[in-house]
Amino acid sequence: MRKFPFVIMVLFIFIAFFLQILALLKIFPLLISTPILFVSIFIFIFYLNDRKRFRGF
Template sequence: MKKLPVFLMLMLILVSFILNIFGLMKLIPIFITSPILFISLLILCLYLNDRRRFKGF
């Protein structure tokens, strides 16, 4: 069950990467697809970094 959010985030990155490829082919504006890819990567990094944080005793 803990792997489900990571799987969903990886799927979001894959979809945003495909959208970014469409942006590079000039099908979708690149200034819309690039922030989507950046935000999805940022959310994944923040999620993976926050899980193992020491919260004290």
């Protein structure tokens, strides 16, 4: 069950990358696809960096 969010985020990055390719071909608006790709990569890196840390007492 732990791998389910990871798979969803990787799939979201692939979809955003595909939209970015379509935007570079001028089929999809670039102003929409670029923030989507940025947010998807940002969420993925945030998820990977979010470890269970000991924060003290």
